[in-house]
Amino acid sequence: MEITQEQKLNSQVIQKAWEDPQFMSELIANPVATIEKLTGHKISLPEGQKLVVIDQSDDSTVYFNVPRKVDFNSLELTPEQLELVAGGITPTFVALGYGIMAGVAIYAATHQ
Numbered sequence: 001m002e003i004t005q006e007q008k009l010n011s012q013v014i015q016k017a018w019e020d021p022q023f024m025s026e027l028i029a030n031p032v033a034t035i036e037k038l039t040g041h042k043i044s045l046p047e048g049q050k051l052v053v054i055d056q057s058d059d060s061t062v063y064f065n066v067p068r069k070v071d072f073n074s075l076e077l078t079p080e081q082l083e084l085v086a087g088g089i090t091p092t093f094v095a096l097g098y099g100i101m102a103g104v105a106i107y108a109a110t111h112q
Contacts, residue, residue, distance in 0.1 A: 009039060018057065028053050 003011075013035055017024045026034045031053040032043050045051060056063045077085065 009035075009041070013038060017055075024055060028055060 013027070016038060017027055023034070023038075031051045032045070035041075035051075036043055043051070054063075
């Protein structure tokens with residue numbers, strides 16, 4: 001699996017947060033400005049959305065993230081995903097797969 005530019009950026013931010021407590025504090029307080037300062041790249045969030053950073057590095061705490069509900073009416077599937085749906089797999093599994101694969105990719109990028 002090829003690592004995308006976004007995954008490399010995520011890895012860079014996570015690594016810096018692990019190594020630099022001051023950076024971690026700034027990242028939590030003002031994530032967009034802190035990431036832009038580190039990377040030199042502008043972050044454009046969709047209108048009405050915000051970026052929230054939560055420090056999940058405490059080994060004594062288990063975190064469970066509840067993602068936003070997928071609007072299946074506006075979901076656009078690739079031809080391969082359409083084939084899966086036509087074969088009997090529901091879009092829920094496809095949407096959950098996106099989240100799982102994103103988490104796996106971020107984990108892989110940060111644990112090399």
